[in-house]
Amino acid sequence: MIRRILLLIVAFSFATCGSTSAQQPDQKSAKTSPIKIYFGQKIRMRDGVELSADVYRPDTDGRFPCILNRTPYLKNSAGSLKFGRYFAEHGYVFVAMDVRGRGDSPGNFVPYRHEGKDGYDSVEWCATQPWSTGKVGTIGGSYNGKTQWLTAVEQPPHLTTMIAMVSPSDPFVEFPTGEPIPVDASWYYLTSGHVLQNMDAADWTELNWHLPLLTIDEAIGMAMPEWRELFNHTYFDSFWEAEQYQNKFDRVQVPVLHISGWYDDEQVGTPLNFIGMTTKGAPSVRNSQKLLMGPWPHGINSTSKLGDVDFGPTAIIDLNDTMLRWYDAWLKGIDNGVKSEAPVRIFVMGSNQWVNEHDWPMTRTRYTDFNLHSSGRANSLYGDGKLSADKPQSEQPDRYTYDPKKPVPFITEPSFAQIGGPDDYRPIERRDDVLVYTGDPVTNDTEVCGPVKVTLYAASTATDTDFTAKLIDVWPDGFAERLSDGIVRARFRKGMDKEELIQPETIYEYRIDAWNTCQMFKPGHRIRIEISSSAFPKYPRNLNTGGPLGRSSKMQTAQQTIYHDAQHPSHVTLPIVP
Structure with a gap:
């Protein structure tokens, strides 16, 4: 399983052929042949370092637009070869480059630190070659997606368009816990040195439990100084500024095709980027953005079935x-209809249909509060937790014990590349440290499509702890399909730029970002919310001590209380689309 998912990510094999609709296949670059590959081309950066790239070109005279992919996953991967050939055969020059310190490129690899300026220099190199038209597009997913954003905010003059897939957000947006998630260690191991390390050399399931997190590299047996440096910066400080781009959309001056999946580990970044570019991007390109969201994991467009859920042939x-049509429109000026298409194309799960929209989130969305209710016994699937639009009055709070030695599992793959899908959470919901609130069966098709937010009023006996929330679609047969989830760490309840511990047994308001989903709840299905204090190993365990993050093995239990009364109306806000 590790090897299969790793290939999806490292090989950059995001695009697979299949059926499509509402397109004009005759209005695109014709396939030509042959092509020629120039391996190991040296591209000089402003500081004199020469990065290595493979250049795929049509083997004919003329000038061509350039498509640039900068990657830490090795330029000579099967995916690079596949895409290089594909685009070169359609009249583009494809440049696959090892980023600084990876593969054949010299220097030290420090994640994201050099990508902005190196990206700028690489774009301008592409634009000034004798085979170039001067128009440059970038492409890539995951790390290769974020490198594009860091490049774009540097404003290279010849950058013309981007296709950014499954791009990570700014620091702490996806995982607002201050310390890195345990499975991140496998990525730092993978990218140590210039080659791809063998993921089968370590037992990642066992390593996820290692404490303190700081020294997980010792347990792996590989020095990872970049991993250790993260623990010196457990809240937002100047260290993280080099990785920021989502506060600089006004500097991005190009059309972008934003692509992700509802079950992408880094899904939240793509809709945020689309919103950012359509509202804060350079005015000239705000109407030249497109969002494409499928029912996919991080390895997008790779399978129609995730776990037990089959999303159908479309x-x-x-x-x-x-x-190709996107690049044809923006790099070659082909009038293929791309510029007049709806800016949002999303897959509605449940009904399993693609729909076109004109904005995200949709302006017609009705944000509806569904309140938590119980008589104080919402523990587990067998408790009395209810979810409804009725306002709470005088109700007993719910209580549970959070023990970091026995965290609530998050159903996941044993790999850094995919953390969770539409899994059945009934086994997890049998635990008493999971509060379960379930609505009545819906009587009509109910589309929940957009950002999911949870407001929680809670107290703890600890000075720091976590609260988690999960949105579930309960099928008539009881299958509990995970849709989205999120977490808040008490010390960061006011933001990731400062830490503030809590007073034990004091009620605080917590807001949990449970990301986005797009699900049609069919008649007979029920909406459910889970509340707990851990989702391991997706998020690191809070040890409940209030001590420095990632540097201790000491832990203690916490008694948690969730309030839902007239003064403390804990609720989930769902985006209902009429």
């Missing part, structure tokens, strides 16, 4: 064609 699209 879940896989011809993404190669989609990307």
Whole structure:
């Protein structure tokens, strides 16, 4: 399983051919042949370091637009070869580059630190070659997606468009816990040195439990100084500024095709980027953004079935064609209809249909509060927790014990590359440290599509702890399908730029960002919310001591109380689309 998922990410094999609709396949670059590959081309950066790139070109005279992919996952991967050939055969020059310190490129690899300026220099190199038209597009997913954003905010003059897939957000947006998540250690191990390390050399399931997190590299047996440095910066400080781009959308001056999946580990970044570019991007390109969201994991467009849920034959699209048409429109000026298409194309799970929209989130959305109710016994699937639009009055709070030695499991793959899907959470909901609030069966199709937010009024006996929330679609047969989830760490309840411990047994308001989903609840299905204090190993365990993050093995239990009365109306806000 590790090897299969790793190949999806490292090989950059996001695009697979399949059926597609509402496209004009005749209005695109014709396939030409042959091509020629120039391996190991040296591209000089402003500080004199020469990065290594493989250049795929049509083997004919002329000038061509350039498509640039900068990666830490090695430029000579099977995915680079596949995409290099594909785009070169359609009249583009494809440049696959090892980022600084990876593969054949010299220097030290420090994640994201050099990508902005190196990206700028690489774009301008592409634009000034004798084979170039001067128009440069970038492409890539995951790390390769974020490198594009860091490049774009540097404003290279010849950057013309981007296709950014499953791009990570700014620091702490996805995982607002201050310390890195345990499975991140596998990524730092993978990218140590210039080669891809063998993921099978370590037992990642066991390593997730290692404490303190700071020294997990010792347990792995590989020095990872970049991993250790993270623990010197457990809240937002100047260290993280080099990785920021979401506060600089006004500096991005190009059309962007934003692509992700509802079950992408880093899903939240893509909708945020689309919103940021359509509201804060350079005015000239605000109407030239497109959002594409499928029922996919981090390895987008790779499968129509995740776990026990099959999203049907239309879940896989011809993404190669989609990307080619985008580049044809913006790099070659082909009038293929791309610029007049709806700016949002999303897959509605449950009904398993693609729909076109004109904005995200949709302006017609009705944000509806569903309140938590119980008589103080919402513990587990067998408790009396209810979810409804009725306002709470005088109700007993719910209580549970959070023991970091026995955290609530988050159903996940044993790999850094995919953390969770539409899994059945009934086994987890049998635990007494999971509060379960379930609504009545819906009587009509109910579309929940957009950002999911949870407001929680809670107290703890600890000076720091976590609270988690999960949105579930309960099928008529009881299958409990996870849709989205989120976490808040008490010390960061006011933001990631400062730490403030809590007073034990004092009620605080917590806001949990449970990301986005797009699900049609069919008649007979029920909406459910889970509340707990851990989701391991997706998030690191809070040890409940209030001590420095990641540096201790000491832990203690916490008694948690969730309030839902007239003064403390804990609720989930759902985006209901009429």
